[in-house]
Amino acid sequence: FIYTKESLWWDMTETRITIKLTPKAARNAVQGWAELADGTRVLKASVTAVPENGKANKALINLLSKEWRLPKNAFSLIRGETDRLKVLKVSGEIPP
Numbered sequence: 001f002i003y004t005k006e007s008l009w010w011d012m013t014e015t016r017i018t019i020k021l022t023p024k025a026a027r028n029a030v031q032g033w034a035e036l037a038d039g040t041r042v043l044k045a046s047v048t049a050v051p052e053n054g055k056a057n058k059a060l061i062n063l064l065s066k067e068w069r070l071p072k073n074a075f076s077l078i079r080g081e082t083d084r085l086k087v088l089k090v091s092g093e094i095p096p
Contacts, residue, residue: 015090016078022046023056023084028063042085057081064088 018040025046034044049059061075070092080086 017088017090018042019060019080019086019088020044021056021060021084021086023049023051023059028059030063030067051082054081057086060086061088064090 020034020036020042022045025048028047029045031044031046033041035041045060045063047056047059047063049055057077061072061077064070064075065072068090070090074091076089076091078087078089
């Protein structure tokens with residue numbers, strides 16, 4: 001199954017998710033799905049960490065690891081190391 005606009009893509013071995021991350025937020029949270037102006041669907045998340053030296057990216061992986069009860073090593077950043085829009089590869093099954 002491939003979701004249009006690359007917001008969610010998966011096969012039997014991995015899942016890829018497009019995420020819009022807000023760093024320096026008041027709290028760490030996953031806000032849910034949203035649609036960008038170009039029609040791309042993204043999972044919105046916020047972290048309290050600053051976007052310096054990969055701190056916000058690490059905080060995002062920590063947040064998703066706790067939310068989805070997956071080990072941190074199940075997450076790989078594919079795109080967006082210094083951008084708010086990120087694509088993460090997730091190994092394992094994401095709970096509903």
